[in-house]
Amino acid sequence: MATQYDNFQNFGKENIESSLKAFNVFSKGLQTVATELVGYSKKSFEEGSAALEKLAATKSLDKAIEVQTEYARKSYENFVQESAKIGEIYKEIAQEAFRPYEGAFNRAR
Secondary structure: OHHHHHHHHHHHHHHHHHHHHHHHHHHHHHHHHHHHHHHHHHHHHHHHHHHHHHHHHOOOHHHHHHHHHHHHHHHHHHHHHHHHHHHHHHHHHHHHHHHHHHHHHHHHO
């Protein structure tokens, strides 16, 4: 009877430790995502401001369309690149957060 209690207690302790490790990884990962998004937002704002200044300085409709088209193309490329980077970070977070539970899942099989 005492052995079953010890086993149950060890199982609970392992689960709590695994959960704390996973939470730690998840927390650090979200900090990384937040930092990445702040950098992207700052860069996007700066590029938008520069494009607006260029647009305001244009003298012809053709030049204004050219400036707007270049800004839209560059913004789209940056968005796609940043989305891929954020997606990769989330994938790494999921893999790292799951790692502490692998032992428990393997023992349950």
